[in-house]
Amino acid sequence: MSSLNPSSRARLKVALAGQQNAGKSTLFNALTGARQHIANYPGVTVEKKSGTYADGDLKVEVVDLPGTYSLTSFSLEERVARDFLLREKPDVIVNVIDASTLERGLPLTFQLIEMGVQVVVVVNMIDVAERLGLKVDPEALAAQLGVPVIVCVGRRGVGIAELRAAVRQMASCAHVRSPKIVDYGTLEDSIADIERRLEESSVRPAGISSRWLALALLDGGSEAETLLIGPAAERQAIAEAARSARETFGLSAGTSASDHVIACRLRHALDTIQASVQDRRRGLPISERIDRVLLNRWLAPVFLLATIWAVYQLSIVQGYELTKVTWPLLASFRNWASSVLPAAGFLTDPFARAFGLWMVDSVNTLLNYVPIFLILFSLIAILEDSGYMARIAFILDRILKRFGLHGQSTLPMVLAGVFAGGCAVPGVMATKAIPDPRARLATILTVPFMNCLAKVPLYTLLISMFFPENKGLVLFYLSTITVVVALLVAKLLTVTVLRKMETAPFVMELPHYHLPTLTGVLRRAFDRTWLYIKKVGTIVVAVAAVIYVLLQFPGLSADRIAYFQGRAEASIAEFHNRMAGNPFAAAVPSQERLIDLINVYTAYRAEKLNAGGKGASDALDAAYASRHPEFVPFLLRRGTDPNARKASSALKTLADERKTLRREMKEERLTVSALGRIGQAMEPVTRFAGFDWRINVALLSSFAARESSVATLGVLFGSDDGEAKRLEDRMEAQGRTNYTPLTAVSVMLFFALYPPCLATMIMVRLQTASTRWMLFAIVFPTMLGLAVAGTVQLTGWALALDGLTTISVIYGSALALLVVVGLYRSPREVWRTVRATPATINTRETAT
Structure with missing residues (x-):
């Protein structure tokens, strides 16, 4: 990696890497705020989240890599994360680890350090670890890893300033490190041999640690072989040497090189934790005790x-009972909407x-x-x-x-x-x-x-x-x-x-x-x-x-419209016949007033059904009597006036016939x-x-x-x-x-x-x-x-x-x-x- 001087370069590229549920997204949001962009990596469906933040004279681009536990390319996420690190060559990798599960996060840390890139380790959710009885010593952990270690509580913004400072500082480092973080025991001779071959050939890409690539060839097989460059003969020779070393190790050790590498990393993670973490837990954590039952x-x-x-039971069965409370409110809203919209016609309504x-x-x-x-x-x-x-x-x-x-x-x-x-x-x-x-x-x-x-x-x-x-x-x-x-x-x-x-x-x-x-x-x-x-x-x-x-x-044909219109006119004629000689017939001298009467009657009946109790019902009667005094005999059957009873009965018959006609028209219109x-x-x-x-x-x-x-x-x-x-x-x-x-x-x-x-x-x-x-x-x-x-x-x-x-x-x-x-x-x-x-x-x- 080339030397990077923050004072002379205006832009940095930082990659966030870590396991799932370690808080990477929380840190990403804390660093970049609203300056984010989400897309897909080219050719794959894995999401690529990137954002920026300003640090003095620097503009820092942050890329949130897919959550992964390793870079061995078993999964699409691992391949995407590995390929990004190798091809995009970020200036700094921020490795986010859950403080309460260091043993699962550190193996990825070892791989990142072995790549020879500039790494800042963030031990996130330190508050959760402390509640569990785990006390992480960041200085001791940094000494074990050889890289800066920052403790954070991402959701509260604790440690964000220190993280930005560490990123800026690490970005200025000029050397490519190839530390021997993990001792792979009986596999070390094979690693050294492949590493020597890589150094003596031209197949190693620039900026990639020879030790990491040797491990990848012994651990990752054919996937790692695609990383080699240069003449085909040299690439083939290196690949054959790695395959031979894997087979020889498997026969002698009784296990595969890949499994051996995983075991060694886990063992070293436990040794690192023992040297940098005080475990004050008494007995099993409560989560594990609960899981012994629930799992x-x-x-x-x-x-x-x-x-x-x-x-x-609680949501749908019991929640349904609450709809009996909400529905009257919605029904009232419908009645209000009906009152403010254009008035209904006898058979058909205005479009609005x-x-x-x-x-x-x-x-x-x-x-x-x-x-x-x-x-x-x-x-x-x-x-x-x-x-x-x-x-x-x-x-x-x-x-x-x-x-x-x-x-x-x-x-x-x-x-x-x-x-x-x-x-x-x-x-x-x-x-x-x-x-x-x-x-x-x-x-x-x-x-x-x-x-x-x-x-x-x-x-x-x-x-x-x-x-x-x-x-x-x-x-x-x-x-x-x-x-x-x-x-x-x-x-x-x-x-x-x-x-x-x-x-x-x-x-x-x-x-x-x-x-x-x-x-x-x-x-x-x-x-x-x-x-x-x-x-x-x-x-x-x-x-x-x-x-x-x-x-x-x-819509309906002209013949069917004429048919329903004929029935409507017959029902209106019947209403007028029943109202002949009735003094209240003067309230409906025209067709328009008759339709007004029916609409008022329909609205009154709807509100009457929703009126709660006798007091509300009486208040509704008073309101309609005040707004439509000329229609009171049709709406309210008061006293023993025979003319009012006849008027009310005639209106009800007409309204029922109108409802039947409108329903039949609607059903026929829907059918055709x-x-x-x-x-x-x-x-x-x-x-x-x-x-x-x-x-x-x-x-x-x-x-x-x-x-x-x-x-x-x-x-x-x-x-x-x-x-x-x-x-x-x-x-x-x-x-x-x-x-x-x-x-x-x-x-x-x-x-x-x-x-x-x-x-x-x-x-x-x-x-x-x-x-x-x-x-x-x-x-x-x-x-x-x-x-x-x-x-x-x-x-x-x-x-x-x-x-x-x-x-x-x-x-x-x-x-x-x-x-x-x-x-x-x-x-x-x-x-x-x-x-x-x-x-x-x-x-x-x-x-x-």
Whole structure:
């Protein structure tokens, strides 16, 4: 590395390297603030985060490298981090280590120092280590490593100034060091031989330590050989010498050179810790004592299932009760919107009114579930902050491996909604961290099966309608059967179309348990709920506008309009006949005044239904009597005046007939609309699954945004004028489509397996760089969902089962299949296990 004088150079490049969960991102944010840029490394899907900060006359560029435990290129992250360090040649590497897990972070530190680059070690989260009884001596650690050591508490900004000063100082160092940090024992002779060959040849790239490259050739194999440059003959000779040395060492030592290197680094890490850390812990740390119970082989699944059950019981089952409080508020808002929009016509409304109420109904249907999401997100935040969410990943890793997935597939699934509180978009994005292509692609294709946040409204709607006494059980079925299906599909994919792809080892870091803070939980819950509300206000509203157009076009024919107009005129004539000779008929001398009367009556009845108690009802009567004194005889039946009773009766009959006509016109208009015809055209295919054209339309709209399914049902089963009923009540009142609990089960299971929304499909295209896989992600789940929905209908019909029994049978069958597939091991897997040596297994587990 060339000499760098900060006083004469205006720019530095600094790389942040370290293991996952060590606080690199926190330090990155503390250093760069808002001056950040996020992109992908060229040719790969790993995220590249960079930013800048000013230090006097210097402009420092900071690059946050992917979290990694080594530079041996087992995973994509390791290759990206290693290639960046070798090719970009940063002026300083800031190695971030978790103070409470030094033994896992120091092996990477040794590799970075062995590269011969300028390294500053940051021992982060020193406060956590001290609470655990660990006291790190930075001076002693610096003496052991031969590089500066800074202690930090990144989240509080402690040590940031010292870190910047150390970066500036190290950037001015001119020499390339090749220290012998770790003694590799019996491998040292081979290292020295390869190192000598590298020095005598021209294959070593400039600025790379010969010792590090020799170790890489002995440890990393073919991946390290790609680093060599120069004449092919020299490169081949060096590679052959390294391969021969590895084979010779393996035969003599009884273990591979790679495993030996890992063991030596771990041993040296423990020696370094013993010399620089005072361990004042008494007995096992509390986190380990808790894990002995929660991660017990037999108890862990029980706690996990109990946690899922509790989350659903508290959020959706109990949270649903709160919607009985919020809905009257939303209904009042609809009544207010109805009052300020242009007045309704007798049969048809002005566009502004029809479109405005359409939007209000779409949004209200979804906002009614906000209490559920507040509780759900609070519970998820508690799981995250406490540290149990990472344990869930650890527990599920044992299962994922049996189905061809990777341990790091857990995080995408959690983000996508294992607890029905995620989103498939970040779930697919999180697959970037999965190191091997096969598990990554299998995860991308199965993550959308998780119960994302947007699926919850439809689940809640149908369960509250058809399974009010068994909400918790049905929600438990839905929350877990999606995981079951995802695992089965992943296994199917990995033994068929993905069977030739490679796999890679898995490394996981379990954080210490923490007591969640009330402010942290509430902030996370409100932030996530606000994101949901913003989504309702943007995507769902946009989808609702498109659906409105598609459901209005092309409209009723002239003949049908004339037919309904004739019936309307007949009902109006009947009203006037009944009002003949009635002195109150003078209040409606014209058609316009009659429509005004009906609209006032409709609004009055709506507000009357929402009036709480006799006092509120009397106040409402007084308000309408003051605003519309001429209509009082029609609205309020006072005294024994026969003319008032006749006027009120005639108006009620006319209003009821008008409501019937408007409802019939709406249903016919929806039926002949563009979207209605598409839904009907699909019925020959979906009928065996129990779906009618309305369900088809709702499912089609959900492809743009999952929430739109409920919003579309909300307008397909729209409120009549003067009504502000919940969607459940409207669907039951208009239930001429013969929906049954069996239909609800079919719809929910199809919806769980149905292709993800448009945004997720775009993300699948970006992550796979393949239109073919994106189309597969649409077609395959659709066929699978229809098959499952059809099986529900066939099972329920053939065995004469109700909805709850049918979903129980389907769930039990899927679970039994999962157990059979999970327990089955192919002869190749058995042979691979037999061939694995105990030393290899134990060393890898220790490294992990």
